[in-house]
Amino acid sequence: xxxxxxxxxxxxxxxxxxRTRAMDFYxxxxxxxxxxxxAADFAWGGGEKAFVLALLDGEAGAGFAETxxxxxxxxxxxxxxxxxxxxxxxxxHRGGDILRPPFEVPGVGRNALLRxxxxxxxxxxxxxxxxxxxxxxxxxxxYLSNGAGFPAEFYAAVCGWQLQAAQPQAKAKxxxxxxxxxxxxxxxxxxxxxxxxxxxxxxxxPKIKTASAAAARLAAEALGARFAGEAVLPGTQSPCLLLxxxxxxxxxxxxxPALDGPLSTxx
Numbered sequence: 377x378x379x380x381x382x383x384x385x386x387x388x389x390x391x392x393x394x395r396t397r398a399m400d401f402y403x404x405x406x407x408x409x410x411x412x413x414x415a416a417d418f419a420w421g422g423g424e425k426a427f428v429l430a431l432l433d434g435e436a437g438a439g440f441a442e443t444x445x446x447x448x449x450x451x452x453x454x455x456x457x458x459x460x461x462x463x464x465x466x467x468x469h470r471g472g473d474i475l476r477p478p479f480e481v482p483g484v485g486r487n488a489l490l491r492x493x494x495x496x497x498x499x500x501x502x503x504x505x506x507x508x509x510x511x512x513x514x515x516x517x518x519y520l521s522n523g524a525g526f527p528a529e530f531y532a533a534v535c536g537w538q539l540q541a542a543q544p545q546a547k548a549k550x551x552x553x554x555x556x557x558x559x560x561x562x563x564x565x566x567x568x569x570x571x572x573x574x575x576x577x578x579x580x581x582p583k584i585k586t587a588s589a590a591a592a593r594l595a596a597e598a599l600g601a602r603f604a605g606e607a608v609l610p611g612t613q614s615p616c617l618l619l620x621x622x623x624x625x626x627x628x629x630x631x632x633p634a635l636d637g638p639l640s641t642x643x
Contacts, residue, residue, distance in 0.1 A: 383536050383558025384509040385517050385565070386501055387454040388582055389420075391443040392623050395428060398440055401621055405596040405629070406584050408432055408513070410440075419481045420444045430513070432585075437510030447475070447497075450625040451582050452489065453517050454499035455535045455564070456509070460486045463500050466533040467492075490534070493527045495577035500534065515583040517565035518616070518628050519556070522575040526567045531556070537564055553609050568607055575626075581618070585632035589617045592629040596621070 392398040402408045411429045418425040420441045428440040443449050457463040460478045468474060471493035478488040485504040491497055496519065519526060531537040536559040556565040565580075586592040593603060600622035606615040614631040621627060 380560075381456040381503060381509050382458055383560065383562065383564055384456050385453045385514065386456045386503060386509045387499070388438040388514065389452045389454070389499070390430075390438060390440045390625065391420075391447055391449050391452065392440060392625070393443055393449060394623060395440050395442060398621070398623055398625075399428065399430075401596070401599050401601070401623075402430060402584075404599060405592045405601075406432070406513070406586055411436065415482075419479065419487070432513045435510055435512040437513040447489075449623055450497075450579070451627070452497055452499050453580050453582065454487065454501040455537075456503060457500045457535060458502070460488050460500055460502045463534045464488045464490065467530065470530040470533050471527070472530055472534070492530050492578075494521060494524050496521075496579050498534075498580060513585060515585055515630055515632060516556075516563050518581045518583050519565055519567045519578065520575060520581055520618075520626070521567065521569070521578040523570065524578055526554070526556075535564070539567060553607065555610070566609055579626060581626045581628050583616060583628045583630050586629050587631070589614060589629040589631045593617050593619065596627075596629070 390398060399410055408430045411431060413427050413429060415425055415427045429436040430438040430440060464474050464478055467490045473491040474488060475491055476489040478486055480486055486502045488500050490500060526539055528539045537556050540555045540557060552569040554567040554569060555563055556567060558564040596619050601619045604618045604620055606617050608615045616628045616630045618628050
């Protein structure tokens with residue numbers, strides 16, 4: 377583990393019933409490309425299986441897998457923690473559930489899958505590699521609670537995150553957003569406090585960086601996605617656009633400049 381990554385989102389998994397369709401969707405909407413690797417003992421299902429890595433500009437920040445039995449389709453973010461087993465125990469103590477107990481991912485580290493007290497799914501991870509947290513594909517994660525609040529004590533105990541006071545928005549139509557900061561005061565995510573779409577449960581939604589959120593929306597809708605709302609986050613000018621993909625996953629597209637610097641090319 378690199379202490380500098382603690383509290384950051386270091387990976388995303390997409391659980392999907394149609395991996396080929398999902399790959400085409402993000403290729404056209406977000407400009408991603410893919411690399412297929414063979415896992416000798418696949419983390420989600422076991423045995424030797426192909427695992428798809430999603431890349432942008434040479435950096436891998438996500439993996440695509442067939443939805444495991446008993447879990448919903450959609451995105452799972454992974455937060456870096458210092459001790460996966462201790463964090464999972466804290467999750468249960470604070471009213472959450474352990475959906476998958478801590479497990480080893482060869483060459484990657486130790487993970488677990490949790491459900492918070494409001495029903496949102498979150499992975500936790502202890503990295504055993506030197507790659508930095510991916511920065512090209514994703515911005516800070518968005519917590520959509522459908523007006524149900526934010527389980528601050530849970531995330532403080534599990535991830536070391538702190539919910540800050542809400543800031544007034546520059547535009548009346550924008551959703552109120554509250555920053556969520558990690559142990560080093562680095563921005564880890566945002567809690568959108570107002571209802572955007574009606575959700576079956578609160579959820580963490582990835583904020584996917586694109587050259588143009590508006591163009592990404594057009595491409596996504598042409599592929600069958602449904603527009604569900606928008607929000608302007610503090611300190612930004614362009615709205616983030618929330619869509620439901622043809623496979624049912626929620627995503628947020630944002631307009632972000634291209635990044636320079638070191639790449640993370642492996643999970």
